[in-house]
Each structure stands twice: as C-alpha cells, then as structure tokens.
Amino acid sequence: MKKKYITNLSESEKSILVDSGTESPFSGKYNKFFDKGTYVCKACEAQLFESNFKFDSHCGWPSFDDAIKGSVIKRRDTSLGRIRTEIICVQCEGHLGHVFEGENYTEKNTRYCVNSLSLKFIPTL
Numbered sequence: 265m266k267k268k269y270i271t272n273l274s275e276s277e278k279s280i281l282v283d284s285g286t287e288s289p290f291s292g293k294y295n296k297f298f299d300k301g302t303y304v305c306k307a308c309e310a311q312l313f314e315s316n317f318k319f320d321s322h323c324g325w326p327s328f329d330d331a332i333k334g335s336v337i338k339r340r341d342t343s344l345g346r347i348r349t350e351i352i353c354v355q356c357e358g359h360l361g362h363v364f365e366g367e368n369y370t371e372k373n374t375r376y377c378v379n380s381l382s383l384k385f386i387p388t389l
Contacts, residue, residue, distance in 0.1 A: 329372040360379065
C-alpha cells in the first residue's frame with residue numbers, strides 16, 4: 265500500500281512509518297511515559313490515542329487499550345509467518361504497530377502495541 269504524503273521524517277521514523285519496521289523493545293521515549301494528553305501520528309499529526317487509553321503492559325512498547333474512533337485501519341499481517349493485525353494511520357497510511365486481543369491486560373482486553381517513533385505527544389494544557 266502506498267503511503268500518503270509522509271515527509272519530513274528521520275530515517276528511523278521512515279523505517280517504521282513507511283517501511284513497516286519495528287523499534288527495539290524498551291527503546292522508545294513513550295514506553296514508560298504517562299503524561300496527560302493526546303498521541304498523534306508523527307507523519308501527519310492525525311489524532312490517534314488519548315493518554316487515558318495508555319497502560320503499562322511491560323512489553324517494551326507503548327500500549328493502549330483503545331484508539332480514537334476512526335483513527336486507525338486494521339489489516340491482516342502475515343509478514344513474520346504468523347497472523348497478526350497491523351494498525352495504520354487512517355489519514356496517511358503510516359505503520360503504527362499491531363493490535364492484540366485476548367491477553368487480559370485491561371477490561372477491554374485489547375492492546376494496541378505502538379512504536380514510539382510513529383507518535384508525537386501533545387500535552388493537555
């Protein structure tokens with residue numbers, strides 16, 4: 265799928281958002297970050313996740329139990345020889361990470377596992 269208007273990114277950000285890469289676990293600046301605000305797409309600044317959706321899953325990547333309604337597209341990903349569900353930004357089609365269900369981390373039983381490099385945080389004032 266061709267990415268829509270993704271520009272002005274570092275090589276590391278491009279490797280995630282454009283090439284569907286993954287940052288190393290426990291390396292992202294938002295992994296242990298819990299300030300109040302909104303997480304937006306690093307490429308296009310579309311709103312993706314609210315801070316009250318975020319929780320510490322101890323998996324090494326920022327985890328959210330929900331996304332802002334209509335902000336992400338879910339699609340089947342078999343790239344590692346197993347079936348996963350990729351999440352991409354609805355506005356620019358940038359790769360964000362994957363969503364997992366049935367792990368019992370939260371009442372919603374959903375974990376959006378997101379690369380910090382695909383996000384930008386906007387604090388609540």
